[in-house]
Amino acid sequence: MFRCVCSLLLLALTMSVEAAGPAAAHLEFRIVIDPATRTLHGAGTLDVPAGAPTRIHLDRRFVAAEMSFEGKPLPHAHDRTDAWVLPAATTTRRVTMRWQGTLDRLDLTMDHRDTLAAPAPVAAPEGTFLPAPSHWYPSAEGLLETWRVTLELPRGQRGLVPGRLLEERDDAQGYRAVFEFTHPGEGIDLMAGPYSITERTVTLAGRSVRLRTWFAPGLEGLADSYLASTAEYLALYDRWIGAYPYTEFSVVSSPTPTGFGMPTLTYLGADVLKQPFIRATSLGHEVLHNWWGNGVYPDYARGNWSEGLTTFMADYHYKERESATAAREVRLGWLRDFAAVPEGSDQPLASFTSRTHGTSQIVGYHKAAMTFSMLRDLIGTEAFDRGVQEFWSARRFTFASWDDLRIALEQAAARDLRWFFAQWTTRAGAPRVRIESADRREVGGRWQIRVTLAQDGPVYRLRVPVSVETDQGPIPHIVELAAGTGSTELDVPHRPSAITLDPDLRVFRRLAADEAPPILRDAMVHPDTAAVVLPTDSAWMDAAQNLLAKLLDGRPRFVDGTSGPATAPLVVIGSRADIESYRRRIGLAAPSKAGTAGSSQVWIERVEGNVRLFIAARDPAALSALARPLPHYGKQSWLLFDGAKAMERGIWPTVAARWRFD
Secondary structure, eight states: OOOOOOOGGGTGGGHHHHHHSOOEEEEEEEEEEETTTTEEEEEEEEEEOSBSOEEEEOOTTEEEEEEEETTEEOOEETTEEEEEEEOOBSSOEEEEEEEEEEOEEOOTTOOHHHHHHOOOOEEOTTOEEEOGGGOOSOEETTOEEEEEEEEEEOTTOEEEOSSEEEEEEEETTEEEEEEEEEEEESOOOEEEESOEEEEEEEEETTEEEEEEEEEOTTOGGGHHHHHHHHHHHHHHHHHHTSOOOSSEEEEEEESSOOEEEETTEEEEEHHHHTSTTGGGTHHHHHHHTTTBTTTBEEOGGGOOOHHHHHHIIIIIHHHHHHOHHHHHHHHHHHHHHHHTSOTTSSOOGGGOOSOOSHHHHIIIIIIHHHHHHHHHHHHOHHHHHHHHHHHHHHHTTSEEOHHHHHHHHHHHHTSOOHHHHHHHHSOOSOOOEEEEEEEEEEETTEEEEEEEEEEOSSOOOEEEEEEEEETTOOEEEEEEEOSSEEEEEEEESSOEEEEEESTTOOSOOOOOGGGSOOOTHHHHSOTTOEEEESSOSHHHHHHHHHHHHHHOSSOOEEOOTTOOOSSSOEEEEEOHHHHHHHHHHTTOOOOSSOOSOSSEEEEEEEETTEEEEEEEESSHHHHHTTTTTGGGGTTOSEEEEETTEEEEEEOOOOOOOEEEOO
């Protein structure tokens, strides 16, 4: 979710960018919300640039008391009652508008997938969230927007929209604040709640930036640490990419498990904020979106590059700072996740727009991030950093595509990268690479190795790292592979015992079976996953159906307990005794790590070339307790739960792709 605007401070600096940028409408309105009654009243103006007839859209849950132009009511669109037609004009057109309505009731049982799927405007004393895609205010279809919004709330409530805070009053009469955006953005999100506000000011290269936390009761003790971490991230990216484009940044708590980044703020679930690792991971990711996504806008028609670049420069970067081992574990996780995606079920990066399910995240976030990792390996860190800096300088507050990013990096690296972007952004899937053969011979006290690598079609142009194992330690080499097979002569000073393919996992590829032990995601993302519920009573079935609705990307086909699908994963659900009996019937031994502790045990294994996911619960209540936490553990092979808490977890061991000499 991106909402793209900028502060007044950079207006003079970016006039040339704006002149060539997208046209924008301008909104000025006052909005009054009572979260207790869920009522909304709005009034103001909408200025639409000169041009062709334009539709004005307001969601049907609201009533437009006025929608007029030059003193006359606008006609409704002939095909929609929630759209009005503004006539063409050669000058800016001002629409006067008043609207009101009742917001939906906040559902505190929603998970993050629910919030992504249903962008409805919701309100309650615990929290109000009006996402821009819900069309809670009149907007000109097809245009970006700038705005000045006055927000009024009852006493005890505070709220905000993205942008620069111009005025604020909080007294016995209630809360009133004015926010302004001066650069074209993708829409206005509004958040409100019984917030406690903590503020500090930091200096970035001589510029003052106001930082705030807007935290619900019980979170106030986290405010100082979040402000300190936010300041560190802003300073990091201000140095790495270019000047932070806004005058403030806020961390706002949500009563539901959201994780959204808007310009000048992030909206994170209260339960998420309490997790100690969030400040070291997700917070920095959302801060960086103020450059990628909310500072340079993805050209969605040609692919959303911003999630991958943000994942690479945030989540992955923090692991690189931690250690080389931690970064390798991330790459292994990305490749293992992709191995769970059935061939033909993914999409090219150029087709990815936003995360809607597990496979889209694996492609749009993980494959894209690893593509940037390979690109940096190819052109070098200095050229890569210079390229993203030039990209930011040239494209801020405009739309940009993968091609625009490629051009900036080509200029920085002084080399043609069209082949690289073509194979990694326009193709679905990934190469399969293997060691076809290898032989060795001693010549004059040194050893010569001839190694042949092979890949299945379509052919990729690859730089494949290999490691020659010797009694004196590993010796790294790079093998160029641009055809179905390719042979290379390697010279090493010590007797080689084996060659390992891509030991550091730096090439995005489909792992071989031994390199990719089964993980829960193998069952979660497969479109044809089936399920069997061994106890047939309604309590078990109801709990199983609810769990699977949260766990799987698709809707499972239920089968009987005597067989499973031949080419798709099978989820087996029941009591421990039921599952042990089932395993004996099909000739499976007890797994080594499943154990019997806790209220539930979850594990996945390969059975005759396919995967089966076993979920053993003490009773239906224990099974129901897994519905919220289990979808977050797709990278694991086995887990033990006590209620909803994961007591232990792990991944089956991997085996490297290695050629051993006789």
